[in-house]
Amino acid sequence: MRKLWNLLISLEIGLVLLALVCCAMAAGSFTLSGEIAAALNGMPLFAWLREFPFLQTWWLWLTIIVLALLVLNTLCCSTDSIFQRFRRNAIRAWLPPQLIHAGFLLIVAAHLQSSVMGMKGSIEIREGDRFQMPDGTAVHVARIGALFSPGGGQMPLGYKALLVSQQTGPDGVTITPNHPLFINGYGVYIKHAEPGEPPVAFLEVHREPGAGLALAGALLFTIGNVVLLYTRSKSRELSGLDS
Amino acid sequence: MKSLLLIFTALSFFGAFNRGVLAVGTAVGVVYLGLRGWSMGRLPLIGPHDTVAFFAVSLGVMGLAISLSPSLRRAGWFNAGAGIMAGLFGGLALIFPARDMPMPAILDTLWFELHVVLAFFAYALFGIGALVSGGWLATRDRSLMDIQFKAALAGWSFFSASMISGGIWGYYAWGTYWLWTPKELWTSILWLFYALLLHLRLKGAKWEVASAWSAIFGFAVTLFTYLGVSLLMKSSHSF
Incomplete structure (x- = not known):
């Protein structure tokens, strides 16, 4: 021993x-x-x-x-x-x-x-649509837009999306790169967006327990x-x- | 503005056997980084030019700080070695074009800046540790092993803090504090390797030769982790 x-x-x-x-x-x-x-x-x-x-x-x-x-x-x-x-x-x-x-x-x-x-999923969603989180929470994508530098540039620095759910309240939460939305242990991240009528956002949902x-x-x-x-x-x- | 980097490189490379010249060269390097950061409105930490320049100046700063140790106060070889290393990387930075692009939104966070700054302080300390190990192999002055250990421990601490801040940044940016890419793997290899090096010291004086050569090899691993992986392998940290 x-x-x-x-x-x-x-x-x-x-x-x-x-x-x-x-x-x-x-x-x-x-x-x-x-x-x-x-x-x-x-x-x-x-x-x-x-x-x-x-x-x-x-x-x-x-x-x-x-x-x-x-x-x-x-x-x-x-x-x-x-x-x-x-x-x-x-x-x-x-x-x-x-x-x-x-x-x-x-x-x-x-x-x-x-x-x-852990889990990871991706969502392609248009402005105005809803999606459901894995825990059942419904999220409404109210607005999608581009982020430009304060000086104003040709190329966007990133993208933002305004998400509204029961948890975020009536005003919702704007998610941008480095500022995800967390709901019940799940994080919603914006990866990319494309302009259009309506604009489309590519989101990822992560769970990192x-x-x-x-x-x-x-x-x-x-x-x-x-x-x-x-x-x-x-x-x-x-x-x-x-x- | 690039002329300041040229002056830093020349002073470090040719004049650093004198600590005063190393100090002036390093100060010029710090001013260069400061002015470059001021002109862009952010820390100069993106792309090969800025990061190699930052690494070169970090080598000067760490070399200067460690040259104040009692055992190294009169060691011209140490000042020259630290200066040559700083000068070599300063020269390498000059080869790459300086990019003045705005900070991408994904990098625009304090966690990213902390992650990169701490990593370069660690790399510089690993470089200085390798230099001191070379000095020990040549002179067998035991006080140098003490300095090597402290440089490795301080470097490892900076590196650990860099990995932690990188993990926090990754969690907010990508939804995970860890990605399986060559850069993350080599970062872990470097961290584990220096953990090994620090534990080697527990083996006592008989293992000092192995410890000294490990510190030199560790700097090679450092350079591969920083430059080799970024330039040669597809990774989340590619230039």
């Missing part, structure tokens, strides 16, 4: 796993192209993995498996470190790396949640990082990360 625990908390194993994830992702970056790449961003991760042949998805399977092992290694290392440091009452040295580890674990969990429960968890992980990570930077800037000796 002790042997297995030592293997699970092994720094060498952690380093090898980190190197392996890098290699798997690098292989994926050269493999990813065309329709398969577009599909990967258009559907939940596990649906994509099931739909396409292993010859094109092997690198992502490998990435997920190695990441899972890395998560296990991180969890075991952190547990061991907490136990050791608590006994030595050295919380200042112990806390920042563990916050970083916790942030990393939450971000991986967020990716997993989004990969399983892991976003909150990812943000929580990012916050934990940042706090740990800032504290670690502060403590390391004070120390001049070669004492390591103290993980």
Whole structure:
């Protein structure tokens, strides 16, 4: 049992796993192209993995498996470190790396949640029409227009659409690039629009259930990082990360 | 205005063995970026000219800051190395035409600006870390490994913050904080690689050679992530 625990908390194993994830992702970056790449961003991760042949998805399977092992290694290392440091009452040295580890674990969990429960759909809709959100909320597209720079230019910088639903109230909400509309966990994004009689907008509806968890992980990570930077800037000796 | 970038490049490349010249060159670079940003009404962060120039000036700024470490105060080789790196990228920026286009609406957010600025600070620190590692391999002065570690840790922190702000921007812009594109993959590779490098330090003095070479290799990964992926691969971050 002790042997297995030592293997699970092994720094060498952690380093090898980190190197392996890098290699798997690098292989994926050269493999990813065309329709398969577009599909990967258009559907939940596990649906994509099931739909396409292993010859094109092997690198992502490998990435997920190695990441899972890395998560296990991180969890075991952190547990061991907490136990050791608590006994030595050295919380200042112990806390920042563990916050970083916790942030990393939450971000991986967020990716997993989004990969399983996320969704994305696109809608082509004319001004004046209605569409229904996946939760049943009806949305009316009251107006569609172009966004120009304050100086006025020939080319529009982007597009906007005024959406009205029960949730947005009678005045509705104008969505523009970087300013989507959120309704019950779903986001409505404007991608493009075309002038005409009537104008047409291309919208996307996303559900990213892991976003909150990812943000929580990012916050934990940042706090740990800032504290670690502060403590390391004070120390001049070669004492390591103290993980 | 481009003459300012030329002066920055020349001073950094030829005169940086002297810290005062490096400081003047970097100040000229900062003024160039400031004037360019002022003329466009936004930070100069779009297209190869602006981003390479920003990277070059970041190298000067970070090099100058780290040259103030007690171990490097009299190290002319370090000032020269940082200057040559800054000058090389300043020269590269001059090759690309400067585009004065208005900010596309999708990029017009503080999260985007934060994402890019922090990434370049990180890249610059990774570059300086590689330079210090080269110095350590040549001199075996142990204090240099301490500086390399701090540069890598600070760079990794900037890079993490850049990834977080990029994720927030992506969530508001595209509906997801993550896209499977070569740029995102290489960004993750770079982040994981520097996590590996920082953990290598726990292995102690016996692994310092591996740590030094990893920092040099890490800068190669940085350059591929920034320039290689943007120029050679189809990605959400292509120039």
